[in-house]
Amino acid sequence: MKKSVLFLLICLGSAMLPLPGAVSAQVDLVSRYIWRGFDLLPDNHAAIQPAFTVDLGESGFSLNVWSSFALAQRGVFKYSDEIDLTLEYAFKMPEGWELSAGVIHYGYWFAEDFKFKDHTSQEVYATVARTDLPLSPELCVYYDLNLGSGLYVTLGGSQEWKMSEKVNVEVGGLIGFNSRQYIDKTGFSDIGLYARLPLKAGKLTLTPSLNVMMPLLDEVNEDSEIWFGFSAAL
Secondary structure, three states: OHHHHHHHHHHHHHHOOOOOOEEEEEEEEEOOOEEOOEEOOOOOOOEEEEEEEEEOHHHOEEEEEEEEEEOOOHHHHHHHOEEEEEEEEEOOOOOOEEEEEEEEEEEOOOOOOOOHHHHEEEEEEEEEEEOOOOOOOEEEEEEEOOOOOOEEEEEEEEEEEEOOOOOEEEEEEEEEEEEOOOOOOEEEEEEEEEEEOOEEEOOEEEEEEEEEEEEOOOOOOOOOEEEEEEEEEO
């Protein structure tokens, strides 16, 4: 409980710093909630996933609040509703490089008989990317300190193609490696592929997407998953 409270205080304190910055917001609608290969809302249930990010100016820090709420069978899935907090620091890097690190506080705040130890988890992570190379390769490393108590690593990339003067399509994917994070095994766990079509509508960016996940470990998921998404970002 002490770790969770400390993290919340750090996030709130960071958000209150008098630093110039920008605020962005996004709402995603997904036909399935697939996370690191796991199907978190079984039987193909949709979810709405609002988020907002505060960029804390020249400090290099940003604060993100992300959430997920099931859209069907609320009596069954309301206890799985999620609100996560992420505090991230982006390092100053040479041109073509991106490096960031942070901590995520996962919270299942609406769980029945909620307890901090049993229904929240903390995860540290780091990501490094090369934006000046083909496919913009990115390596992400996550280590969960509580509920997951294990390592998850992804290696991915993406590429944009210009369809017209105002329309680009983005195609990408990743392969995940799981070492005892929510499972008892270690190995390559899942492959994810996606295609996105960002469309400008004034200040809004509307992005339909098609997503595919192919499991490599039965402990993660026994079935391949296909789902659709629609995002509105401001």
